Amino acid sequence: MKPTEPWPKWAEFSLETAELGPDNVQYKKDIAAEYGEAALRKSWLAVCKQLEILSAEMAEKQTSAIPELTYEEGINPSDELKDRIRKVGCFVVRGTIPKETANRWFSDLDNYVKANKERINGWPVESPCILRLYWSRAQIESRTHPRAMSLHESLNKLWHDEEDKEKTFAAPLSYADAARIRPPGTPFTSLGPHIDAGSLCRWADPTYRKVYDAIWSGNPEKYDPLDLTVRKKANTSLFPGSAHSSVLRLWQGWTALTKAGAHEGSLMLYPDIRTAIAYVLLRPFFQPPADKADIMDAEKWIFDVEDPWFPGVWREKSQELRPDAFPHLQMHNGLVNIPTMYPGDTIWWHCDMCHAIELDHQGDSISSVIYVAATPTTPENLAYVQRQLKAFLDGEPPEDFRGGSIERNFKGYPGAKELVLNGDAGLRAMGVSV
Numbered sequence: 541m542k543p544t545e546p547w548p549k550w551a552e553f554s555l556e557t558a559e560l561g562p563d564n565v566q567y568k569k570d571i572a573a574e575y576g577e578a579a580l581r582k583s584w585l586a587v588c589k590q591l592e593i594l595s596a597e598m599a600e601k602q603t604s605a606i607p608e609l610t611y612e613e614g615i616n617p618s619d620e621l622k623d624r625i626r627k628v629g630c631f632v633v634r635g636t637i638p639k640e641t642a643n644r645w646f647s648d649l650d651n652y653v654k655a656n657k658e659r660i661n662g663w664p665v666e667s668p669c670i671l672r673l674y675w676s677r678a679q680i681e682s683r684t685h686p687r688a689m690s691l692h693e694s695l696n697k698l699w700h701d702e703e704d705k706e707k708t709f710a711a712p713l714s715y716a717d718a719a720r721i722r723p724p725g726t727p728f729t730s731l732g733p734h735i736d737a738g739s740l741c742r743w744a745d746p747t748y749r750k751v752y753d754a755i756w757s758g759n760p761e762k763y764d765p766l767d768l769t770v771r772k773k774a775n776t777s778l779f780p781g782s783a784h785s786s787v788l789r790l791w792q793g794w795t796a797l798t799k800a801g802a803h804e805g806s807l808m809l810y811p812d813i814r815t816a817i818a819y820v821l822l823r824p825f826f827q828p829p830a831d832k833a834d835i836m837d838a839e840k841w842i843f844d845v846e847d848p849w850f851p852g853v854w855r856e857k858s859q860e861l862r863p864d865a866f867p868h869l870q871m872h873n874g875l876v877n878i879p880t881m882y883p884g885d886t887i888w889w890h891c892d893m894c895h896a897i898e899l900d901h902q903g904d905s906i907s908s909v910i911y912v913a914a915t916p917t918t919p920e921n922l923a924y925v926q927r928q929l930k931a932f933l934d935g936e937p938p939e940d941f942r943g944g945s946i947e948r949n950f951k952g953y954p955g956a957k958e959l960v961l962n963g964d965a966g967l968r969a970m971g972v973s974v
C-alpha cells in the first residue's frame with residue numbers, strides 16, 4: 541500500500557468494545573513485579589524511537605522491503621541474506637514448486653471444490669473464500685512435495701535452539717491447514733492486521749512470556765526472534781479458540797496456485813519481527829497522553845498496570861492490530877503489499893509478524909493459495925501431527941479445525957493412498973514413519 545492510498549475499511553476497535561477479563565490486570569502486575577517499571581519504560585522509549593526509523597524506512601521501500609529469493613537461495617541462503625531475513629522476517633521464494641505442478645494443483649483443487657460444493661464449510665460465511673478443507677490431493681501434495689520439504693528444512697534452520705545444536709528440530713512436519721479460492725470482486729473484511737500464534741497467552745503463559753525476556757528487561761536490542769529454546773515450550777493455545785494454532789509454525793506461509801499482485805486479494809505484511817512485537821507487548825502497560833497532539837511522544841505516555849485493557853486482545857482470537865490503538869507502528873506506512881506472486885511461488889513470514897489479507901480483490905481472475913507452513917519437529921508438534929494423521933485416515937478435519945468439512949465421503953477424496961505420494965520426507969512429515 542502506498543501512503544497516499546486510503547486505509548482499507550477494516551473494523552476498528554476501542555476500549556468500549558474491549559474484552560476486560562477479571563484476570564487481565566494480574567498479568568500486567570506479574571510482569572511489572574518481575575521486571576520493574578523502569579525496565580518496561582526503558583524498552584518502551586527505545587522501541588518507539590526505533591519504530592520512527594523503521595516506519596520511515598518502510599514508507600520509502602514499500603514492497604521492496606520484502607526480499608525475493610530464488611529457490612536455490614532459499615535452500616542455501618548466503619550470510620548476507622540470512623542477516624536480512626533476521627531483520628525483516630519475511631520473504632518470497634520464487635519457483636518453490638514447478639509452475640506446471642502448481643497449475644495442476646489449482647485445477648485439482650477447483651474440481652474437488654466444485655464436485656463437493658454443497659458440503660464444504662467456507663469462511664467468512666457471507667463471502668466464503670477460505671475453504672475449510674484439509675485433505676484434497678493438491679493440499680496433501682503441496683505440504684509434502686520434495687522441493688517443499690527441502691525448503692522447509694532450510695527455513696527452519698534459520699532458527700536455533702540452545703538445547704539442540706545439531707538442529708534436529710529442523711526436520712519438517714506437515715501441518716494441515718485450509719486453502720483459499722478468492723474470485724475477483726469478493727470483499728474480505730475478516731482478516732485485518734493481526735498476529736497469529738495466540739494473543740493474551742503472550743502475557744499470560746509464563747513460558748511464552750519468557751520468550752520476550754529481553755524486551756521486558758529493558759534490553760529490546762538483545763531480543764532474538766529466531767531463538768527456539770524457550771519458544772518451543774510456549775503455550776500458544778492457553779486460551780481455547782478456533783483462531784489459535786496449537787502447533788508452532790516457525791514460518792507461516794502459503795503456496796500460490798495462481799497469479800496475484802497488489803489489490804488482487806493478496807497479502808500485506810509489516811516487515812519487521814523485533815520492534816513491532818516489542819511495541820505490541822509493551823503497549824498495554826502505557827496509557828496515551830490526554831492531549832492527542834502528544835500521541836507520538838512516547839515520553840508522555842503514562843505507565844499503568846491497573847487498566848485491564850489489552851488493546852486488540854480477545855483471548856480466543858489472534859492479536860488484532862489497528863492504527864488507532866497502536867499509533868507508533870504507523871501502519872499506513874509499515875503494512876506493505878507483498879510482491880506479485882506466480883503459481884508455485886511461496887511467501888513466508890515469522891510467527892510474530894503482523895499481516896493482513898487485502899480487503900478488496902480488484903483483479904480479473906481468481907486468487908488461490910494453499911496454506912503451507914514451515915513446521916519444526918518439537919515434541920508437541922510431533923504429538924499433534926500423530927493425532928492429525930488419525931484425523932486424515934478418518935477423513936475428518938484436524939484438531940485445530942474442528943469446524944471444518946468432513947471429507948471422507950467427498951467426491952474425489954484421495955484418502956490414505958496419497959500417503960505414498962511424496963517419498964520418505966513427506967511420509968515422515970505426515971507422521972507415518974518418524
Ligand SMILES: [Fe+2]
Nearest residue numbers: 734735736895
Ligand atoms: Fe493470520
